[in-house]
Amino acid sequence: MTRKQRRLSLIAVGGVTLAFAAGLMGWAFSGSIKFFNSPTDLAEKHVAPGTRIRLGGLVVNGSLVKNGVDVRFEVTDGKHAVPVTYRGITPDLLRDGQGVVVDGTIDGTGTFRADTVLAKHDERYMPREVAEALKKEGHWKEGEANQTGAATRTP
């Protein structure tokens, strides 16, 4: 083979690999992207039951009920609240009034079934999306929380 043919074959192999990877990416993206929603987003636009989404806000005071490993609470952005159920062990700092982000699906009754709960793991920490959603609804006090600290997840 000449140098040119070799280079062409190399480019061909590279092209095939990249095309394969691009195909995989396109296919995998369609199934694993979750859009972030605030409770207001959920109330205002219809999200089909079963679609995987991410929901964030504050835990409504007094709504957190733990019964063994069954946990339920409500997430609010000050305007609307969404009931959330979760089965498992929640992060240590999931408490009333704290910021939380959950992954999961909405069921037919409007309850959010979470399979992952991310709560702040430091009294100074607030998930960025939650902070922005709260700002939008005017429930954010500047300096209330900075983003130092850590999030813990429980899948």
Added chain:
Amino acid sequence: MIPELGHFALVLALAIALVQSTVPLYGARTGDAALMGVAAPTALAQFGFVAISFAALVACYVTSDFSVATVFENSHSAMPLIYKFTSVWGNHEGSMLLWVLILSVFGALVAAFGSNIPATLKATVLSVQSWVAAAFYIFILATSNPFVRMAQAPFEGRDLNPILQDFGLAVHPPMLYLGYVGFSISFAFAIGALIEGRIDAAWARWVRPWTLIAWICLTLGIAMGSFWAYYTLGWGGWWYWDPVENASFMPWLAGTALLHSALVMEKREALKVWTILLAILTFSLSLIGTFLVRSGVLTSVHAFASDPMRGIFILAILVLFIGGGLALFAWRAPLLKQGGLFAPISREGALVINNLFLTTACATVFVGTLYPLALEAMTGAKISVGAPYFDWTFGPLFIILMIAVPFGPLLAWKRGDLKGVTQRLTAAFALAVIGVLVVCVVEGRPVFAAVGLGVATFVIAGAATDLFERTGLWRAPFPIAARRAVGLPRSAWGTAFAHIGLGITLLGIVGETQWGSEQIVSLRQGDKVALRHYDFTFEGTSTRNGPNYSEKAVHFVVRRNGEVIGEMVPSKRTFPARDMTTTEAALMTRGVSQLYVSLGDISQDGAVAVRIYHKPLVLLIWLGAVVMAFGGALSLSDRRLRVGAPKPAKAKSKPALQPAE
């Protein structure tokens, strides 16, 4: 006094860095040996002053000097000494100081041990490295000064984030930084080669040890981080495809590709331009990693910084070095002479495939990590890309790559014999098939487990085949084979061990993900729960006070088939200084598998939510990484890297018949 001393030393280091980044470079361009000679002493002096600065910060932490803001924010007088020490880098400011300390260590090492590098290249490399250093000194002094004093010194600190109060903090960040920053040397060499417009096999040989050191440290650093997350976060996960995990993984992938392509360049003078590009990309990914983690654009366990000024500053550094590096590459790379020819089926060809798949896999991770940021910047939509994306893009690419791994070392340079190699791999392949069949029969588990196990077996057996072939273990009498084994270049052993390590890690991943089982239950005293062959009995609770926390523990007696095999005591720790609770999981090692128990809430009536896992083969994940790093270390000790390329070979010191590498 001490903080001011540290601050002042850092300013001096910056001043020296500015000299080092210009004078030797000018000397190298004009051929002035005296100016070039400035590089080594300034590199050593820079290291000296950064070391003084770092020591000063350590002194502030160890003596709990709460008049220093970062010490107040991140330390507590009651913490054990080791955590006072490690909390130096358990925050943004201190970790950036550690970053530049390691940068200056590498600079000093090149200055001290790079005696076989030509003077002009050495001067240029040290200059380029000093640009990076200067940029980061300015960053620290302008936006993240760790020595800032408080107007009124508080009596007590705010404590280190309890999650970070762990031995992992002593190992994970320094190792990771050694890796990230080590790649700055490869970067400096690449820029140096582009400035000089000349590059040859010797260049690859000088770069290789530095790349190897960085790669070994990064491998161990990532493994340690994964292990730390596994035992400390309480949910038993060891990899989440979290953006910051990806941030450290991308330089590893690119660095692994760089190691392999530098090999081709060293042996065959081919892939020159590509190797230079990879060196630039690898360090760019390290910088992006620093940016992602430090800028606070990502919400995660590692996001210390939230000051947008810092983010913009690091972004500027990124643009400067990545943009500048790539622009220089575009301008100068066409000047580099083309290298040796090779057939598609050859060792070079195999290494090209390796590079192709590693970089493609790296690109898929890159897209998945940065796409949400790009989308939010453009449309405002907030999305997160979940683990399935990475499993389904990275996974298939890596499986294909791993099937190719055993072929590489067995193929000859220049023109290989694929049929012959396939024949030699028959035994390894047969072993893999047997493994797959055993899994299917015994476990009856889905395709992935069987395929994963088969590939892992193939990689391990293939690497072993390479060693058997080279020593002739199957054909020659044992003493001869043993003598050959001793005479085999260390790099050959290194290759085999690194590849075996890769296979071991895959075995662990398959075991943990495919055969693991878990139970989440609510238990009271006296309750019993069974998982696989084990059962766990809730015996009772106890409380205890640590230096800066109080602990509530639950005692489980573990039985296997009715026989007591031990006790597991998971606990909850409450740290009053931050009003935080952490979960301390209990682990029991059974061979290379583990039992894992962590606690949820302890309710008023005494019921405890408990999460119990059986994690088969899980320790292999990290053991494999250690074996990989050991392989890297063996390769590093290869004499050809110590001897150095340009010196004339001594006739007697080399064996007459050196096995092909």
